[in-house]
Amino acid sequence: MSESAPTASVSTILVGVDGGVPACRALEWALRRASHTGALVRAVWVDEERGHSDEPVTAKALAYQLERAAAAAGLTPASTPTVEQELVSGDVVDELRRRASEADLLVIGTNFHHGVIGWFRGTRALTLAADASVPVVVVPDVELDGRADVVVGVDAAGHADQAVLWAAAEAAASGQTLVLLQATPLMVGSVPAYVEVGNLHTELVEEAREAVDRLATELTEHEPGLRVRGNVTTEWPVQALSQAGRTASLVVVGSRGLGAIRRFVQGSVSSEVVLSLTGPVAIVR
Structure with missing residues (x-):
């Protein structure tokens, strides 16, 4: 890695x-x-x-x-x-x-x-x-009993950034399953009119699944015994992570280089997930 x-x-x-x-x-x-x-x-x-x-x-x-x-x-x-x-x-x-x-x-x-x-x-x-x-x-202030899995948002390239690596370590330490959540919504406004939207979205989802599978393999090789599951959704990232937070023991999001508060609150996925709290959320940078 x-x-x-x-x-x-x-x-x-x-x-x-x-x-x-x-x-x-x-x-x-x-x-x-x-x-x-x-x-x-x-x-x-x-x-x-x-x-x-x-x-x-x-x-x-x-x-x-x-x-x-x-x-x-x-x-x-x-x-x-x-x-x-x-x-x-x-x-x-x-x-x-x-x-x-x-x-x-x-x-x-x-x-x-x-x-x-x-x-x-x-x-x-x-x-x-x-x-x-x-x-x-x-x-x-939510019930913590009955929650399971450490869920982490991954990017389209399936990179093992610090949030993913930290989440993997957290899942391994607590004996839980790591869920790699890749949100792949289709931004219709950015698609040329001559492109068939359905086929394009299918290709994007398939590519995302392949990337998540590769990352899962890398993580299990790096951390023997770690249970990893991939999940690709067509929802928007904030919506998908917030939904996962209803049942997860922890949702992990990355926050790159955010030393200043004003940069943190200007629409990043990490800040919006914190603003949509449905369960415990870890911010890693």
Whole structure:
């Protein structure tokens, strides 16, 4: 393969918590992930009141949230991964972004729901997804039980970019099937009038299937034991990935070179999938 795969070992998972339900879902997702790999979970509660809150009360709330998240994940006290708890004062985005440099994965919750448009574009979740130095998993308030497969969007050429390689490592580490999702909609406006649209689309779909099959073979050769399944759809990428997110344990999307938030929110597939949250989404760059 042309690129080296990211390691399947995630040793530290940073989770932003605040006592709310979305944060509890994020913590639950992180505990489920860590239970497969033995990773350390670092739960950070950022107090934006600059020290005006009651620290013992906050510590008690954090411990309670951890207990709830472990129970939701089906973990017993004996099977719950190691969790470090930290209470800090400051700006949530700044503190989590700074601590992310010392972790392998950042997990954050959001109270955004599918169908709500506009206001979400300025939230902390989107800001962190755009700027963090590590992959970011955004977890909405949805049921996590009964979900299966790691789904990753692939391009028309079937290239193993960083998002695909990371998704493969994630699927292998958690013992799940990797689904390579290739969306191949036909842009009718770009097709000359003399071209038979039906035949052209059939050819495009066949080429996409061949590319996905080649990529699946490469990934299984690189990661023995990895289960890979290809899926070619004629839906638009955002629609296809959002639909997959209803049942997937994780949807993985790539975000290339997006250091500035304004570049992240200008219509990229990754940003639109985050704006259409139907399940946990990982943003990898």
